[in-house]
Amino acid sequence: MANSVNRAIAEPARHDEHHHEEHHDLEGLRMMGFWIFLITDCILFGTLFATYVVLSGSYAGGPAGAELFEMPGIIAETFILLTSSFTSGLAVLSMNRGDRKGLIGWLIVTVLLGAAFITLEVTEFMTLVHEGASISTSAFWSAFYTLVGTHGLHVSIGLVWMIAIMIQLGRHGINSVTRRKVNIVSLYWHFLDVVWIFVFTIVYMMGVM
Amino acid sequence: MLDKIKEFASEFFVTGDPLIYGADVSIGLTLIAVVTALTYFKKWTWLWRDWLTTVDHKKIGIMYVIASLLMLFRGGVDALLMRTQLAIPDAEFLSPEHYNQIFTTHGVIMILFMAMPLMFGLFNLVIPLQIGARDVAFPFLNSLSFWLFFFGAMLFNVSFVIGGSPDAGWLAYPPLSEMSHSPGVGQDFYIWGIQISGIGSLMTGINFVVTILKMRTPGMKLMKMPMFTWSVLSSSLTILLAFPILTVTLALLFIDRYFGAHFFTLDGGGNPMMYINLIWMWGHPEVYIIVLPAFGIFSEIVATFSKKRLFGYKSMVFALMSISLFSFFTWAHHFFTMGSGANVNIFFAITTMIIAIPTGVKVFNWLFTMFRGRISFKTPMLWTIGFIPCFIVGGMTGVLLSVAPADFQFHNSYFLIAHFHQVIIGGVAFGFFAGLYYWWPKVFGFKLNEKIGKWAFWTWNIGFYVCFMPQYVLGLMGMTRRVSSYGWDKGWYELNLTSTIGGFLMGIGFLFQVWQILHSIKFMEKDTTGDPWGGRTLEWSIPSPAPVYNFATLPQADEKDPWWEEKRRLAEGGAPKPQSKLEPIHMPKNSGVPFIMSAFWFVAGFGLVFDWLWMAIPGLIGVGACMLYHSFNYNTDYYIPVDEIKRTEAAARRVI
Numbered sequence: 001m002a003n004s005v006n007r008a009i010a011e012p013a014r015h016d017e018h019h020h021e022e023h024h025d026l027e028g029l030r031m032m033g034f035w036i037f038l039i040t041d042c043i044l045f046g047t048l049f050a051t052y053v054v055l056s057g058s059y060a061g062g063p064a065g066a067e068l069f070e071m072p073g074i075i076a077e078t079f080i081l082l083t084s085s086f087t088s089g090l091a092v093l094s095m096n097r098g099d100r101k102g103l104i105g106w107l108i109v110t111v112l113l114g115a116a117f118i119t120l121e122v123t124e125f126m127t128l129v130h131e132g133a134s135i136s137t138s139a140f141w142s143a144f145y146t147l148v149g150t151h152g153l154h155v156s157i158g159l160v161w162m163i164a165i166m167i168q169l170g171r172h173g174i175n176s177v178t179r180r181k182v183n184i185v186s187l188y189w190h191f192l193d194v195v196w197i198f199v200f201t202i203v204y205m206m207g208v209m
Numbered sequence: 210m211l212d213k214i215k216e217f218a219s220e221f222f223v224t225g226d227p228l229i230y231g232a233d234v235s236i237g238l239t240l241i242a243v244v245t246a247l248t249y250f251k252k253w254t255w256l257w258r259d260w261l262t263t264v265d266h267k268k269i270g271i272m273y274v275i276a277s278l279l280m281l282f283r284g285g286v287d288a289l290l291m292r293t294q295l296a297i298p299d300a301e302f303l304s305p306e307h308y309n310q311i312f313t314t315h316g317v318i319m320i321l322f323m324a325m326p327l328m329f330g331l332f333n334l335v336i337p338l339q340i341g342a343r344d345v346a347f348p349f350l351n352s353l354s355f356w357l358f359f360f361g362a363m364l365f366n367v368s369f370v371i372g373g374s375p376d377a378g379w380l381a382y383p384p385l386s387e388m389s390h391s392p393g394v395g396q397d398f399y400i401w402g403i404q405i406s407g408i409g410s411l412m413t414g415i416n417f418v419v420t421i422l423k424m425r426t427p428g429m430k431l432m433k434m435p436m437f438t439w440s441v442l443s444s445s446l447t448i449l450l451a452f453p454i455l456t457v458t459l460a461l462l463f464i465d466r467y468f469g470a471h472f473f474t475l476d477g478g479g480n481p482m483m484y485i486n487l488i489w490m491w492g493h494p495e496v497y498i499i500v501l502p503a504f505g506i507f508s509e510i511v512a513t514f515s516k517k518r519l520f521g522y523k524s525m526v527f528a529l530m531s532i533s534l535f536s537f538f539t540w541a542h543h544f545f546t547m548g549s550g551a552n553v554n555i556f557f558a559i560t561t562m563i564i565a566i567p568t569g570v571k572v573f574n575w576l577f578t579m580f581r582g583r584i585s586f587k588t589p590m591l592w593t594i595g596f597i598p599c600f601i602v603g604g605m606t607g608v609l610l611s612v613a614p615a616d617f618q619f620h621n622s623y624f625l626i627a628h629f630h631q632v633i634i635g636g637v638a639f640g641f642f643a644g645l646y647y648w649w650p651k652v653f654g655f656k657l658n659e660k661i662g663k664w665a666f667w668t669w670n671i672g673f674y675v676c677f678m679p680q681y682v683l684g685l686m687g688m689t690r691r692v693s694s695y696g697w698d699k700g701w702y703e704l705n706l707t708s709t710i711g712g713f714l715m716g717i718g719f720l721f722q723v724w725q726i727l728h729s730i731k732f733m734e735k736d737t738t739g740d741p742w743g744g745r746t747l748e749w750s751i752p753s754p755a756p757v758y759n760f761a762t763l764p765q766a767d768e769k770d771p772w773w774e775e776k777r778r779l780a781e782g783g784a785p786k787p788q789s790k791l792e793p794i795h796m797p798k799n800s801g802v803p804f805i806m807s808a809f810w811f812v813a814g815f816g817l818v819f820d821w822l823w824m825a826i827p828g829l830i831g832v833g834a835c836m837l838y839h840s841f842n843y844n845t846d847y848y849i850p851v852d853e854i855k856r857t858e859a860a861a862r863r864v865i
Binding site (some may be wrong): 029030032033036037039040041043044047048051054055058059060135136137138139140142143145146160164165167168172177181 | 346347411414415416418419422423424449450452453454456457458460461464465468469470471472474476477478479480483487490833837840841843
């Protein structure tokens with residue numbers, strides 16, 4: 001195992017039979033690297049959550065979260081993002097069947113749902129600012145916008161990334177490289193979904209309760 | 210129009226200080242000299258092809274070492290400026306404002322732009338060779354890490370002549386570092402310089418965890434890894450868990466300053482102590498991140514130069530890992546005086562004291578390794594032996610500081626300054642110097658002059674004690690950190706003067722090291738053996754400097770100290786291990802993307818510092834474009850054919 005990994009330390013260029021196995025190991029290496037990156041991303045969000053919790057009562061005379069959160073929109077966002085996680089899973093299943101059309105199709109659905117999520121979130125932020133709760137209103141709102149916004153930024157980056165992978169799938173088809181890329185982006189997407197569950201629970205549900 | 214330009218320039222450039230004007234001139238002249246030399250000797254292509262775009266871990270390691278030694282020079286000059294100011298009472302060498310800037314940049318540069326890159330340099334130079342790998346797991350990412358560090362460090366250093374340096378201390382505590390108290394751009398240089406290089410550090414952590422866990426040569430089980438590899442693993446794991454906190458903390462400070470948010474402000478419900486907790490949740494693990502690899506280096510050296518197997522291998526591994534773990538539970542000991550209450554302080558006092566136990570275990574292991582060994586006192590070993598008493602005293606004063614009630618007296622006094630300089634110079638700097646001396650022949654293929662090296666060692670060591678021992682006393686006498694002057698009536702004069710003399714002795718030690726390197730380059734004493742010290746681990750089994758692919762065939766490592774065992778077997782008349790057939794070697798291609806992407810980060814960071822969106826936005830777009838370009842590039846590797854491997858190996862006099 002370690003032996004063949006060593007022989008294949010770079011991203012593959014050729015895809016002939018001879019080198020097929022070592023590419024497989026290389027892709028495994030990259031997969032593991034991404035898992036470790038996700039650990040660091042967990043710490044990043046953990047720090048933001050901790051900051052949010054510490055500052056969650058610091059309204060400084062400004063509006064509280066409970067006064068301004070509009071739950072129907074938030075619940076819609078939640079279901080859209082959860083569904084997109086499901087469709088990204090369907091994309092991976094299509095890939096495992098070797099169905100490139102299905103794969104790209106489900107990725108397009110995922111991107112559209114992700115874009116809908118971002119649109120709703122931006123609308124929500126604009127409404128909040130309009131109602132007098134901006135990032136400089138109080139420590140609470142600073143923490144709110146930063147935490148939720150960082151998640152939104154992650155989702156937006158995921159959208160660009162997914163589109164780039166779809167183009168590569170169109171060019172190269174399903175091979176060991178694109179397979180790894182799809183697996184990684186879908187892992188990333190599920191991770192953002194899990195983070196959102198915490199945002200939903202800690203920021204919104206506990207905020208309005 | 211002309212007035213406008215003049216007004217802009219007077220704010221944009223740092224003006225009014227003869228020291229700075231001198232620096233302006235020297236920076237300008239150096240730049241002109243470099244550009245002229247590169248053009249005259251037609252070296253631009255060489256620079257781009259062989260260095261700026263390289264993904265070879267050995268070359269990246271060399272670049273890290275060069276950059277960090279330059280930073281050591283700058284941080285050292287900062288230190289000597291401060292010591293000059295403090296040499297006599299009521300001195301007017303530096304203004305208080307200038308003094309604030311210098312202690313800030315001294316701290317940041319020494320920890321983040323000297324110790325960290327020197328450490329990463331050693332990771333890069335040694336780890337793949339030590340575990341029998343051909344490169345790190347992600348060579349492209351490795352190059353990106355280096356360039357992010359480099360451009361981050363440059364962004365930070367540019368504040369020296371453009372815009373003004375940060376002056377709120379090396380950790381930039383709010384509210385002092387907030388817009389309300391530091392409206393200048395210095396603090397923004399601080400944020401973006403560290404942020405950009407911090408992303409690079411995080412990626413290096415990921416890279417080396419995967420490299421060590423996945424790319425070891427056949428036979429090398431975890432519990433057979435060399436101790437330096439273990440220490441890098443523990444340090445890298447700590448980076449993974451600590452650096453994201455730094456990223457967030459600096460981002461929050463930036464959001465406060467840029468968007469008027471209220472995380473750490475005094476108004477709007479902000480909580481400055483939150484910042485201090487967060488920054489030390491990173492900051493305390495950070496000091497272990499830099500010292501753990503030094504422990505690994507000492508372990509390698511002490512075994513090699515005692516000609517004995519390292520004593521207590523398992524307890525060493527246990528000690529490294531437990532220090533990594535406990536480093537996350539001690540952060541509040543940096544501010545016992547904050548008023549968190551007795552119970553909180555007790556918890557953090559005890560966790561701090563616990564760390565002394567695994568550290569003590571390591572010291573005894575090193576001593577027992579030397580016990581009844583045939584010790585040869587070469588320079589790497591001298592630094593190791595110099596380190597042990599120094600670190601013990603530093604550690605002991607650390608335990609004194611960890612006693613929370615006593616800390617109310619020691620807090621922010623020169624006692625603390627002396628303590629952390631003793632563990633960081635005596636532990637980290639001595640360790641990395643030892644490592645550089647030890648692996649220098651492997652990296653460059655020639656030895657460093659031992660005689661000048663001994664001069665450097667003794668001036669550094671004596672200088673260290675002369676400089677910092679008086680500071681313990683000064684601390685107990687009531688001198689607090691960061692004061693830029695003191696009166697004659699304090700009675701601190703003699704000790705401060707002594708301390709300054711010690712500081713300059715260390716400066717002379719540094720000059721000896723520079724002379725040593727230049728002298729050794731001139732009188733090139735080649736290392737033809739590949740194993741000048743009688744080494745024990747795999748890096749000594751290949752020629753010096755290592756060929757681009759490191760190992761022609763992957764070595765089999767079934768025992769600890771595989772190269773030592775192999776040599777012993779051969780000496781006893783055994784047959785050499787059968788080597789597997791040569792095969793084409795798969796290598797990564799060079800790439801200019803890391804350099805260009807990091808340059809875009811620099812542009813974006815500079816734009817954000819001055820709030821110039823016309824500059825920041827294109828910079829960030831450039832960063833994104835580079836990422837996409839790399840993602841779409843499928844032509845990133847090549848094979849070294851067997852013939853070429855044979856030629857290279859024959860040239861290195863190791864016929865296969």
